[in-house]
Amino acid sequence: MPVFSISRISTYDACPLQYKFAYIDCLKVEAEDTVETFLGRIVHEALEKLYRDKMHEKLLSADELLDFFRRTWEKKWQDSIIIVRNEYTAENYKKMGERYLADYYNRHKPFERGRVLGLETKDQLPLDEPGQYFFHIRIDRLIDMGDGLYEVHDYKTSSQIPKEQELETDEQLAMYALWVKRRFKDFKKARLVWHYLAFDKEMDSFRTPDQLEGLREEILVRIKEIEAAREFPPVVSHLCDWCLYKSVCPMWRHGVELEAMPENEYLNDPGVKLVDEYAKLKSKYDDFRSESEEKLEKIKQALIAFCEREGVSVVFGSENKVTVKEQESLRFPAKNTDERKKLVDILKQVGKWEDVAELDVFALSRALKNREWDEALLEGLKGFGVVEKSYRLTLSRK
Numbered sequence: 373m374p375v376f377s378i379s380r381i382s383t384y385d386a387c388p389l390q391y392k393f394a395y396i397d398c399l400k401v402e403a404e405d406t407v408e409t410f411l412g413r414i415v416h417e418a419l420e421k422l423y424r425d426k427m428h429e430k431l432l433s434a435d436e437l438l439d440f441f442r443r444t445w446e447k448k449w450q451d452s453i454i455i456v457r458n459e460y461t462a463e464n465y466k467k468m469g470e471r472y473l474a475d476y477y478n479r480h481k482p483f484e485r486g487r488v489l490g491l492e493t494k495d496q497l498p499l500d501e502p503g504q505y506f507f508h509i510r511i512d513r514l515i516d517m518g519d520g521l522y523e524v525h526d527y528k529t530s531s532q533i534p535k536e537q538e539l540e541t542d543e544q545l546a547m548y549a550l551w552v553k554r555r556f557k558d559f560k561k562a563r564l565v566w567h568y569l570a571f572d573k574e575m576d577s578f579r580t581p582d583q584l585e586g587l588r589e590e591i592l593v594r595i596k597e598i599e600a601a602r603e604f605p606p607v608v609s610h611l612c613d614w615c616l617y618k619s620v621c622p623m624w625r626h627g628v629e630l631e632a633m634p635e636n637e638y639l640n641d642p643g644v645k646l647v648d649e650y651a652k653l654k655s656k657y658d659d660f661r662s663e664s665e666e667k668l669e670k671i672k673q674a675l676i677a678f679c680e681r682e683g684v685s686v687v688f689g690s691e692n693k694v695t696v697k698e699q700e701s702l703r704f705p706a707k708n709t710d711e712r713k714k715l716v717d718i719l720k721q722v723g724k725w726e727d728v729a730e731l732d733v734f735a736l737s738r739a740l741k742n743r744e745w746d747e748a749l750l751e752g753l754k755g756f757g758v759v760e761k762s763y764r765l766t767l768s769r770k
């Protein structure tokens with residue numbers, strides 16, 4: 373029974389291979405956290421404690437809250453946690469967490485907004501009738517404001533703040549609100565609230581019941597697309613530095629292994645030797661090629677000029693000869709232009725399209741690869757193609 377979440381869907385969107393490692397292979401890796409996710413988790417635990425105690429008529433002081441945060445941090449910290457920005461230490465991140473909580477405390481005390489219905493509420497929202505797909509629900513804080521208005525609160529520890537318009541289309545809290553709508557009969561409206569703790573800023577957005585049901589359908593379509601995927605290509609981006617699977621990813625594994633080696637061993641690595649040799653030869657080859665192309669073009673122009681001047685078409689050398697032939701070719705409007713469309717329409721109208729049209733094998737391969745058409749059709753067409761393996765080498769700076 374697949375249970376999806378927005379973070380699962382966004383993982384697939386950002387890098388299908390990371391998605392495969394995390395959700396299909398369920399790969400276990402040594403580092404299970406980055407310091408950013410660890411910070412987020414401990415801050416969430418502290419705020420949960422603050423509100424849970426409040427529900428039990430116990431109001432923590434700011435010092436008690438910070439003390440809880442520090443103790444939980446120390447207890448759960450592990451040296452395997454990745455710190456990507458190595459100009460900062462774990463202590464820096466801990467202090468950031470303390471500041472987030474102190475600011476939050478001062479802004480929201482005495483924490484009496486609405487009636488708290490749930491803290492870190494966990495459940496699964498069925499997305500379809502047969503109950504095949506579910507959505508993971510985890511609401512940081514759910515509040516009943518009365519009169520059918522419910523608030524879904526979310527704490528963010530990221531160091532980037534979104535634009536207001538981005539929150540209008542945010543899907544995660546909206547899916548949580550859909551769960552609230554199904555759960556409470558008096559539901560009329562949801563207020564989605566994000567606490568950007570690093571900026572001591574509260575942002576919000578509203579959703580109506582109709583908007584929520586529409587979103588469920590969109591999410592279901594995307595989940596089905598992910599479920600149908602058969603290929604999971606890696607997508608290299610700046611996010612790779614925060615990916616827990618970097619040490620097993622084919623795009624990075626060799627580099628990660630080299631980083632762990634002493635320099636003398638590193639230079640003896642067969643991969644390093646091959647790349648260094650390849651880069652050296654490729655650079656020589658590229659220089660030679662561009663120099664030769666330039667020279668060839670100059671000689672070509674000189675030969676054309678010679679033929680025109682002397683009124684000949686063949687120029688003889690000591691062992692070779694060059695034939696210079698003038699030719700004209702027709703150029704037609706480029707693809708995707710209005711002129712091209714007009715031309716195609718005329719050819720179709722006069723019944724000559726079949727005479728000049730050719731099968732676009734690149735477009736066909738793309739449709740098969742991306743499974744863009746109906747499955748039965750794709751299966752039928754697949755048999756016409758033969759899979760040929762080829763390799764392309766790209767040389768770039770590390």
Ligand code: SF4
Pocket residue numbers: 387389390606607608609611612615616617618621622623624
């Ligand atoms: S390291 Fe980058 S390319 Fe590799 S799986 Fe992770 S995100 Fe994808």
